[in-house]
Amino acid sequence: MILVTGGAGFIGGNFILDWLSESGAEGIVNLDKLTYAGNLATLDSLKNDSRHIFVHGDIGDQELVTQLLRDHQPRAIINFAAESHVDRSILGPAEFVQTNVLGTFNLLECAKQYWSNLDSAAKERFRFHHVSTDEVYGSLSATDPAFTEEHPYEPNSPYSASKAGSDHLVRAWFHTYGLPVVTTNCSNNYGPYHFPEKLIPLVILNALNNKPLPIYGDGQQVRDWLYVGDHCSAIREVLAKGRLGETYNIGGWNEKANLDVVKTICSILDELKPRDDGKSYVEQITFVKDRPGHDRRYAIDASKVERELGWRPAETFDTGIRKTVQWYLSNSKWIDGVLSGSYRDWLQKQYT
Template identity: 85%
Template sequence: MILVTGGAGFIGGNFVLDWLKVPGNEGVINLDKLTYAGNLTTLASLKDDSRHIFVHGDIGDKALVSKLLHEHQPRAIVNFAAESHVDRSIHGPAEFVATNIVGTFNLLECARDYWNGLDDSAKKAFRFHHVSTDEVYGSLSATDPAFTETNSYEPNSPYSASKAASDHLVRAWFHTYGFPVVTTNCSNNYGPYHFPEKLVPLVILNALNGKPLPIYGDGQQIRDWLYVGDHCAAIREVLSKGELGETYNIGGWNEKANIDVVKTICTILDELKPRADGKAYVDQITYVKDRPGHDRRYAIDASKVERELGWRPVETFDTGIRKTVQWYLDNPVWIEGVVSGSYRDWLSKQYN
């Protein structure tokens, strides 16, 4: 077994689905607190799959985490559990400190205690994979080189500061205790099952519902865009072959300004689902006041993971964003559940 934390969220949920599609992969103990962005309907196809054990709980619950580790004896932990929305961190930073810092500390301590009790062969095989973000590196100018793994940490939001702190804890547990960790810092993910508060799903759903497409400031904030399926494949490679104590940047080699991302989505929707009035979706674009501390540019240099582990993304932005738009058009039931809030009923209906 492997233990996946945050496995009902966007990236974690995609990882669990992807992991269990690969022949020969172990089963998954999926621990998720089911905050607003945790969605068990994403995992509905696994309801009767004995390889998937869902546990509703918090990585900050030491007794529960220790119990799961000793009962199921996982050979690896993949930690996706995090509060991850910058806007929410600005308005309520306490939850980000509690989950991303204190929660990671608790998970590390429970895992270290478990690891110390393993026999030599199991101890050697064990891995703790911490999933983090490129936002810990801060902001780049238009001419700066892309982030590498040796960039200094310069977080600018409560979210990125809390993730930076968690990265430092993971690093310290390796250097102080010899605890077997790897860390990945990814760029902006997009794809299926994405909670519609982030840019790509928000734009798709607002466009289809005739609502404004909000663009912060001038829309020239640049991000590197990574299709979530590619990210899942990279995590598998790092978990399998990554060198202990190392950090690997995971990026899509797709730098795009926010306004260009939105216009691309509009163009695809014009083709796949034209507006009834014949107008273009770009007419719905609305510029709004920029958020505080909005980083101007992120860019990931993912050459290390390619050079050392042989991973490179399969999707270009054009292929990945088309797949994403098509998925949202093809899955109105999932979308309606999120929009109406009925997805929150899934736990009581299916897991009692």
Template identity: 85%
Template sequence: MILVTGGAGFIGGNFVLDWLANPNADGILNLDKLTYAGNLTTLESLKDDPRHVFVHGDIGDKALVAQLLKDYQPRAIVNFAAESHVDRSIHGPADFVNTNIVGTFNLLECAREYWNGLDDAEKKAFRFHHVSTDEVYGSLSATDPAFTETNSYEPNSPYSASKAASDHLVRAWFHTYGFPVVTTNCSNNYGPYHFPEKLIPLVILNALNSKALPIYGDGQQIRDWLYVGDHCSAIREVLAHGKLGETYNIGGWNEKANIDVVKTICTILDELQPRPDNKSYSEQITFVKDRPGHDRRYAIDAGKVERELGWRPAETFDTGIRKTVQWYLDNPVWVEGVVSGSYRDWLQKQYS
């Protein structure tokens, strides 16, 4: 088996589904804390699949993690477990420190102890894949070159600072202990099963429910957008063939301003599910006060992973965003299950 942490979240859940879509793939031991963003209904199709073992638990629980490693003997760990929403990190940074830093430390220590007990062949085959973000690199100006793996770390939010710290721990465990790690830093993901606090699912669902489409500041913040299915394929490639101790930036080669992303979603919805009054969903766009420390631009240079491992995203932004909008239109039951009272309270607090 492989151990996947955070495998009921957005990216982790998509990875589990993608991995097990291959009938010959190794089984997955899925450890998830099931915070507000963890959703087992995402994995409903796997409920009778013996290759998927779900455990409700925290990567910070050293006794639990050590016991799982002993019982299931995974050949690899893929660590998605993280608090990941910048706005939430501004309001409550403690959870981000506890999960992203302390939790990663605990996971590393349990995994290192487990790895030390393996025989030579198993040790050589073992991998610890740490999944991180481009936000650790800070912000770019409009003319700066895209982030490469050699950019210095300049995190600007409690979220990105906590992820930067976790990246440094992973790097140190490789250089100090020889522990076999790889790290990937990805750009903004989007796609199916995305919790609707992030921009793209929030805009889709607010549009369909005749609510305002909130845009921070002037909407000119630029992000590189990566379809989650492409991210999953990149992780598989790095896990299988990445060089130990290396970092690989995973991006979509799709830089878009937030306002343009929102207008594109509105145009697709105008076509696929027009408003009853036949007006454009773009009339619901509302500009709100910018958040503190909002990075202006992120851009990923994913050339290294293409040169060394032959990976390149399959989706353009146009194809990926259309698939995403269609998925939300086709899956109202999943959406209804996610939009809980606590989620609505969060939206009211953040965008009132």
């Protein structure tokens, strides 16, 4: 059994589906607060799967986390739980500090207490895997080398600052208390089940609904893009073989400017779902005022995880983005539930 936090979110949900798709996979306890981006519809296929136990709750709830650890005796904790949208962190940073910093602190404290009471064999097996972001490293110029694990932390948004704080706590609990931790810092994920406030799903759905495709500033902000399925496979490798106390950067080796990403999506949609008027979706592109503190470039050097663990992404950006667009074209039920808000009905039915 493993405990996954934030397992109804984008990356966490994909990880659970990926993990349980393997024959004989260990069971998962899925602890999720079900904030606006938590969507149990992502996990519909697991409704009758006894290997998936969903628990509605907060990683900041010490009593609940302690009970789950005591009752289920997981051999690992994988912490996906986080507030993650930069724009929202600018408007309301308090929630990001609460979840990303204080929530991680509570999870670490509960894990330390649980781990310290295990027998020697179980102690040896136990892992605390903290999932973080490349945004903690700050911004790069066009000619700077990509982020390595030794790059200094220089967060520029409330979101990235809160994630940097959580990373430092995880490191400290390893060096001070010996808690067996590993940390992964990933680049921008994309793929199925992505909540449509992030660039790629927003552009796909806006295009299909004849809405503007908003581009911040000049659209030349560069990101390294990582297909979520590749991220899931990397987490499995790090959990299984990563060295304790180490950080591993997980990237897709796919640096793209935002404008180029949007144009690529438009080109695929032009092919797979042409506009009724015969024009290209690129005509819907609209440039909007840049957001405050917008980092110019992120780039991940994922050499360490390849060198030490033999992991490398299977998808190129071209193959991954095509799969992503095709998924959104083929999964209107999930999309309609998100856009209408009906995906939250489950919570109301269960807890009202």
